[in-house]
Amino acid sequence: MGVTIKDVARKAGVSISTVSKVIHDAPTISDATKKRVLEIMKELNYHPNIIARSFVSQSSYHIGLIMSLKKEDAFLNPYIYEIMGGIEEVARKNGYLLSIINTSTLSENPAELEKLIAQKRVDGLIIHLGGFDEKLTAVLNRADFPYVFIGRPNFATGASWVDINNAKAGEIATHHLVDQGCRCIAFIGDGVAIRHSICAARAEGYKNALQAMGYAVDERYIKDMKGTCENIPALLEELLGMDERPDGLVCSDNFIAFETLKYLQRKNIEVPGEMLLITFDNYPFAPYTMPPMSTVDIDVFELGVQSARAIINKLSNPGMTIQYSLLSPSLIIRESSARKITG
Amino acid sequence: MGVTIKDVARKAGVSISTVSKVIHDAPTISDATKKRVLEIMKELNYHPNIIARSFVSQSSYHIGLIMSLKKEDAFLNPYIYEIMGGIEEVARKNGYLLSIINTSTLSENPAELEKLIAQKRVDGLIIHLGGFDEKLTAVLNRADFPYVFIGRPNFATGASWVDINNAKAGEIATHHLVDQGCRCIAFIGDGVAIRHSICAARAEGYKNALQAMGYAVDERYIKDMKGTCENIPALLEELLGMDERPDGLVCSDNFIAFETLKYLQRKNIEVPGEMLLITFDNYPFAPYTMPPMSTVDIDVFELGVQSARAIINKLSNPGMTIQYSLLSPSLIIRESSARKITG
DNA sequence: GTCTATTAGGAAAACGTTTTCCTGAAATTA
DNA sequence: TAATTTCAGGAAAACGTTTTCCTAATAGAC
Numbered sequence: 003m004g005v006t007i008k009d010v011a012r013k014a015g016v017s018i019s020t021v022s023k024v025i026h027d028a029p030t031i032s033d034a035t036k037k038r039v040l041e042i043m044k045e046l047n048y049h050p051n052i053i054a055r056s057f058v059s060q061s062s063y064h065i066g067l068i069m070s071l072k073k074e075d076a077f078l079n080p081y082i083y084e085i086m087g088g089i090e091e092v093a094r095k096n097g098y099l100l101s102i103i104n105t106s107t108l109s110e111n112p113a114e115l116e117k118l119i120a121q122k123r124v125d126g127l128i129i130h131l132g133g134f135d136e137k138l139t140a141v142l143n144r145a146d147f148p149y150v151f152i153g154r155p156n157f158a159t160g161a162s163w164v165d166i167n168n169a170k171a172g173e174i175a176t177h178h179l180v181d182q183g184c185r186c187i188a189f190i191g192d193g194v195a196i197r198h199s200i201c202a203a204r205a206e207g208y209k210n211a212l213q214a215m216g217y218a219v220d221e222r223y224i225k226d227m228k229g230t231c232e233n234i235p236a237l238l239e240e241l242l243g244m245d246e247r248p249d250g251l252v253c254s255d256n257f258i259a260f261e262t263l264k265y266l267q268r269k270n271i272e273v274p275g276e277m278l279l280i281t282f283d284n285y286p287f288a289p290y291t292m293p294p295m296s297t298v299d300i301d302v303f304e305l306g307v308q309s310a311r312a313i314i315n316k317l318s319n320p321g322m323t324i325q326y327s328l329l330s331p332s333l334i335i336r337e338s339s340a341r342k343i344t345g
Numbered sequence: 346m347g348v349t350i351k352d353v354a355r356k357a358g359v360s361i362s363t364v365s366k367v368i369h370d371a372p373t374i375s376d377a378t379k380k381r382v383l384e385i386m387k388e389l390n391y392h393p394n395i396i397a398r399s400f401v402s403q404s405s406y407h408i409g410l411i412m413s414l415k416k417e418d419a420f421l422n423p424y425i426y427e428i429m430g431g432i433e434e435v436a437r438k439n440g441y442l443l444s445i446i447n448t449s450t451l452s453e454n455p456a457e458l459e460k461l462i463a464q465k466r467v468d469g470l471i472i473h474l475g476g477f478d479e480k481l482t483a484v485l486n487r488a489d490f491p492y493v494f495i496g497r498p499n500f501a502t503g504a505s506w507v508d509i510n511n512a513k514a515g516e517i518a519t520h521h522l523v524d525q526g527c528r529c530i531a532f533i534g535d536g537v538a539i540r541h542s543i544c545a546a547r548a549e550g551y552k553n554a555l556q557a558m559g560y561a562v563d564e565r566y567i568k569d570m571k572g573t574c575e576n577i578p579a580l581l582e583e584l585l586g587m588d589e590r591p592d593g594l595v596c597s598d599n600f601i602a603f604e605t606l607k608y609l610q611r612k613n614i615e616v617p618g619e620m621l622l623i624t625f626d627n628y629p630f631a632p633y634t635m636p637p638m639s640t641v642d643i644d645v646f647e648l649g650v651q652s653a654r655a656i657i658n659k660l661s662n663p664g665m666t667i668q669y670s671l672l673s674p675s676l677i678i679r680e681s682s683a684r685k686i687t688g
Numbered sequence: 689g690t691c692t693a694t695t696a697g698g699a700a701a702a703c704g705t706t707t708t709c710c711t712g713a714a715a716t717t718a
Numbered sequence: 719t720a721a722t723t724t725c726a727g728g729a730a731a732a733c734g735t736t737t738t739c740c741t742a743a744t745a746g747a748c
Contacts, residue, residue: 004463006733006734006735007734007735008734016697016698017697017698017699018698018734018735018736019697019698019699019700019736019737020696020697020698022735022736022737023697023736023737025735025736026736030695030696030697031696031697032695032696032697035696035697047463049460049463049464050464050734050735051403051464051465051733051734051735052405052464052465052466053396053399053400053403053404053405053464053465053733053734053735054400054733054734054735054736055734055735055736056396056399056400056735057396057397057399057400057703057704057705057733057734057735057736058702058703058734058735058736058737059703059735059736060394060396060703060704061396062395062396063466064407064442064444066442071426071427071429071430071433072430073427073430073646082426083414083425083426084414084416086414086445087414087415087416087447090414090445090446090447090450091447091450094447094450094457099407099409099444099445099446099466099467100444100445101407101442101443101444101445102429102433102442102443102444102445103433103442104430104433104434104437107433107434107437114437117392120347120390120392121392121393121394121395121396122394122395122396123395123406123442124442257633260630260633261633264633264635267635287603287628287630287633290600290603290604290607290630292607292610292635303416349703349704349705350704350705351704359727359728360727360728360729361704361705361706361728362706362707362727362728362729362730363726363727363728365705365706365707366706366707366727368705368706369706373725373726373727374726374727375725375726375727378726378727393704393705394703394704394705396703396704396705397703397704397705397706398704398705398706399705400703400704400705400706400733400734400735401704401705401706401707401732401733402705402706402733403733403734
C-alpha cells in the first residue's frame with residue numbers, strides 16, 4: 003500500500019486532520035504548516051487515495067457514457083469518437099474518468115442499469131441517444147440519478163440535452179446550393195416524418211431556407227428512403243422524372259449521399275455538372291469520393307465538451323435547472339456542390 | 346445511503362460477517378441461513394456497495410483503455426470502436442467497467458499516468474498502440490502496473506499483446522489476386538520499412554504469398570507513400586510505366602486504396618477490367634466506392650475480447666507468463682478484385 | 689491581570705465492506 | 719460420561735480518507 007496520509011502526518015509531525023486540511027487548503031492552517039506539509043507530500047510522492055476518498059464521499063469520480071457499441075452502429079455516428087474526446091478532456095480536468103457503457107447491454111437487461119446506479123459505479127451519465135431505450139430513463143428518474151443527453155430526445159424527460167443545430171445545418175446546405183445556382187432542390191432523407199429526428203430537423207431547415215429565399219416548398223421533392231438504402235434508386239428515378247428536374251440534392255446523411263452519387267454515375271449524370279450534391283457531418287471519406295463531397299460540418303468535439311460540462315455542473319449543483327443547447331454547424335465546400343467557374 | 350449490509354444483517358437476525366459470507370458463498374454458512382439471508386437481500390433490494398468493496402480490496406474494478414482520441418486519429422483506426430465493444434463485453438461480465446484514457450493526454454504529461462496508477466483509478470490497462478509513447482511503458486514497469494497491448498509493440502516490453510495477423514492478411518490478399526488471374530502484383534504501403542509496423546507485416550505476407558506460389562519478388566513493385574498521400578500518383582505512375590505493368594495492386598490501407606482508385610479513374614484504367622485492387626480492414630465505406638472495394642477483414646471485436654481477457658487474467662494471476670496472440674483475417678470479395686466471369 | 693475572542697491544530701467517529709480469529713454448541717470418539 | 723473434534727456463526731479490526739467537534743494557546747480588550 004503506497005504512501006498514505008498517515009505517513010505524511012508522521013513525517014511532518016502533525017495530525018492526519020491537518021494533512022487533510024492542507025490537501026483541501028482549509029483556512030485554519032497556518033501558511034508555515036501548509037508549506038511544510040506540502041513539501042513532505044512532494045518528498046514522499048504522496049497521492050491521496052482516490053478509492054478511500056470515494057468511500058467517504060460515496061462517489062466514484064467516474065462519468066458514464068452510454069453509447070451503442072453494436073457492430074452495426076459503429077459507423078452510423080462516426081463522430082462519437084470525437085465526442086468522446088471532448089468528454090474525456092473535460093472530465094479529466096475535473097477529476098473524473100470517462101467510463102463506457104454499451105446501450106444494448108442495458109436495453110437487453112435493464113437490471114444492469116439498476117445495478118450500475120445502485121452501486122454508484124458512475125456519478126452521472128451522458129446518454130448518447132442512438133438506440134437508447136426511452137424506458138430506461140424511467141429507471142434513472144426513479145432513482146433520481148443525474149444524466150444528460152447528447153441529441154435531442156423525442157420523448158418527455160426532465161434532463162438537459164445538447165445537440166447540433168440540424169435545422170440550421172439544413173438551412174446552410176440549402177442556402178449554399180441556391181447560391182451555387184440551383185433553382186430546383188430536392189431533399190432525400192431517412193426518417194423525415196419522425197419527430198425530433200436528425201433528418202426531420204434537417205428537412206425543416208431545407209424548407210425554411212427555400213421559403214426564406216422566396217422559393218415554394220414542394221413536398222414531392224422531399225423523399226424518404228424509409229430505413230433501407232435499396233429504396234434510393236427508385237426515389238432518384240422519381241425525382242429525375244419530375245416535370246422540373248432537380249439540379250441540386252440535399253442528402254440527409256452520408257450513406258444516402260454515396261448511394262446517390264453511385265446512381266447518378268450509372269445514369270451518366272454529371273456531378274457537379276448537371277447536379278449539385280451536399281450532405282452532412284463531414285464523414286472522413288467525404289473528401290475521397292468522386293467528386294469529393296461537400297458537407298455541412300459539426301464541431302462534435304464541442305458537443306462532447308458541452309455534455310460533459312452539463313453533467314458535471316449537475317453533479318456539483320443538483321438543483322440546477324435543465325438546459326438545452328444547440329451547436330452551430332459550418333460549411334465545407336468541395337467539388338460535389340461547386341459549379342465550375344470556367345464553362 | 347441505500348440498503349447496506351447492516352440492514353440485511355439486522356433484518357435476518359445474523360451478524361454482518363454472516364451476510365458477507367453469504368455474499369461470497371462461504372462454506373461455513375448453513376444452507377438454511379444462506380437461503381434466508383439471500384431472500385432478505387432480494388427483499389430489500391440490496392446491492393453490495395462497490396465503493397466500500399473497492400476500499401477494502403484497493404481495486405477500482407475498472408479497466409483502462411488507453412487510446413488516441415485526437416481528432417486527426419479518429420478514423421485512422423476505424424475499428425477501435427468495435428474493439429471497445431469487445432472489451433466492454435468481457436469487462437462487464439467480469440464485474441469491470443471500461444474507462445477511456447486519451448493517449449495524447451499522457452504523452453503530453455506523463456505525470457498524469459503516474460497519478461492514474463498511484464491513485465489506482467484503474468486496476469489494469471489495455472494500451473492501443475496508436476501513438477502510444479514507448480517511454481510511458483517505463484512508468485508502468487517501474488510501478489509494476491499490469492497492462493497489455495493491442496497491436497504488436499516494436500519495442501522491448503514484458504507485456505502480453507494481441508494483434509491481428511497482418512502477415513497472414515497480406516498473404517490472403519495476394520493469394521486472392523493471383524487466384525483471380527493476376528500475373529504481376531504490386532504492393533503500395535505506408536511504412537514498409539518500419540519494423541513491426543502493420544504495413545511491414547502486410548508486405549511480408551505479400552512477399553511470402555508470391556514466393557509460395559512460385560513468383561519472383563521484385564522490390565521495384567513494392568512502393569511506399571512515406572506518410573503522405575500526395576506521393577501516391579507518382580508511385581502509380583512509376584508502376585504503370587514498368588516494363589511489365591502490374592495487373593493487381595495490394596494497398597496496405599484504405600486511404601491508399603481510395604487514392605489509387607481515384608488516380609486509375611483519371612487515367613481511364615478500368616477496375617477491375619485492367620487492374621484488380623484489394624485492401625484491408627473492411628473500412629465501412631469499402632462497399633460504397635466505385636467499384637466496391639475488396640478487403641481482407643479482421644474480427645476486431647475479437648481483438649477487444651482477447652485483450653480484455655488477457656488483462657483480466659493478469660489481474661487475477663499476476664505471475665502469469667506473457668502471451669502473444671495473432672488473430673486470423675478473412676477475405677471479403679467485392680467488385681474491385683473480381684474478374685468478370687463473362688467476357 | 690483577568691476575561692473573552694480568536695486562532696491553529698488535534699482527537700475521534702464515520703463510511704460499508706472483508707477477513708481473521710474466536711466462541712459456543714453440537715457431534716463424535718474413547 | 720468425559721474429552722475431543724467439527725461446525726456455524728459472531729466480534730472486531732482494518733482499509734484511508736473527511737469532517738465535526740473540541741482544546742490549548744495566543745491575542746486583544748478592559
